[in-house]
Amino acid sequence: MIPSAAGTSPLDCTVLVSTPENVSFDFRIAGPFSRALALFVDIAVIGFCVIVIAFILALLGAAGVGLLLFLMFVAFWGYGGLMEAFWNGQTLGKKAVGIRVVSDTGLAINAGQAMLRNILRSADLFPPFFPGAVAMLFGSRFQRLGDLAAGTMVVLDGQRSSPRPPVADGVTERMRERIPAHFRPDTALIDCLAAYVGRRLDLSAARRLELSQILARHFIRSWSLPPKINTDQLLCAIYEHATMDEEHRSARRDRDLEEDRSDADVVEHPRTLEDAGYESR
């Protein structure tokens, strides 16, 4: 039904989850360093709270010490588990770093999983071997022993990229017409074009031309295009052409034949680095 994207998955630390909706999405796995940072923040938070509460409870004398020790027990053994259970898999540290605990089936974790992985942390941090750190080296999900037993993984969260549409604006019909109708780019080329088109708005106009030239040179040569063609627009047009179906393509071809042919898509290419958008220091 839908062509699969098999074989094109990135070499990143991602985990693919298939849903009942018959789609697959991936989680990006959090690395050991962001997790260590989150742990550090959590320890700092607990330490700070314990000190503040200790000062307050000191007013109560010996009874206050008992209460403080009770709270310390709950904080040391329950902080992570309770936070993760009731706050969607995040502690304050995880929230600050932008990571989240989810079940390795992609579901939210339940209270049992949250408690288990946090109680087993004491085994993970067992000196001098730190078995949790060793366990993270095996397997593809950076799971420590607590994660393995609870069936959880820690994923990146909150660094959401923007859905900004690929902007192939201002592609002239003249430019579209320059692409041979029979041209069928392969998937690697489409991915490359998509990456360029998706990011081109972050670049200055001169830089766009400089970058797009690298790929466009090939098309200019093989399709005998004018050497001074606007390569940025050319790549946009090729991307448009590549992501268009046959019916639409032929409709466009028929329409294009009616239009006049100007050479408005030719621009001056940068000759120097300054032209290409570099600032000299």
Add this chain to the structure above:
Amino acid sequence: MRMSLSIRELWRMPAMKVAEHIADRTPEWKKLEADVRWCRGGGKRDPERIAEFARRYRSVCGDLSLAVAMRWPATTTRFLHELVADAHTQLYRAESFKIRRWGRTVLVDVPRRILRDPCTWIAFVVFWGLFGGAMLAGLLRDDFAEAVVGRDTLEKVEDMYAKPMETGLFEDSRTAMTGFYLFNNAGIGLRCFASGIFLGVGSLLTMAFNAIFLGAIFGHMIASPSSSNFLTFVTAHGPFELTAIVLSGAAGLRLGWAIIDTKGWSRIESLRRTAPRALEIAGVATILFLFAAYIEGQISPSELPYTFKALTAAISTALLLGYVVVLGIRARGEPSL
């Protein structure tokens, strides 16, 4: 069914420009993002909005399929992956926290498991065997306790019980001691459980160490002149505290044994299936530690007569037996270890 149909419709339609399609759908994606935030905020009482959320989630799943199949730009595909993942995590939530279910776990499932699990009996025998042995050795040989515990600790223990309880030991710091016993002992119990993941070795060592350490002190103190003070102190909380250590060890052994005897699962899968059940036993052990800490802090050091403390111990023992044996046997059905 509905989902695949709509993808098909999208697939067949005269191709819009990708940019236009993304621009069209972006408001819907933003709405789904807002829905996810709403769900995370715990607002789960509005059925219409939940239905709307589910519908929107499925339509965005369609967008993701399309994005992957039609090779949309990486930034957009990445965004949809993250959005669908977040929404999925919220839509298919695991069971929520239910007091009644936990009541059933503690009163029905755990006693049955404790009674029928060989790990409990191994832990029981290891702990009490070593405890009894060390106590005998401490009774019979003066230097045994010193060799095990160390001169300094032993002197501290002797000092502590030099005076009888009637003089009001820890009079002004009983609450503090309760807190300390909970923090220290329940912490040891949980560490004992957690270290069971090393094939049970950690739990066995923790139990063995505590059994020999405590046994040696018991033997030494019973032989010492202040034995009556000592026994007056330890009687009341003994049953809960020592049973709690055994149960922590048993939970740890269960965890470790799941890695050794996998019953046909992969080792990690076997561990994963067993761990929640072992955690429940460790949870019950923590509750016992809490009871023990209360008794140890409030009743044990009090001036109450020995008969009252002995009665506390007897009632504790009866409760424990009732919990493990009566509830364990009463609960019918296959043991689920």
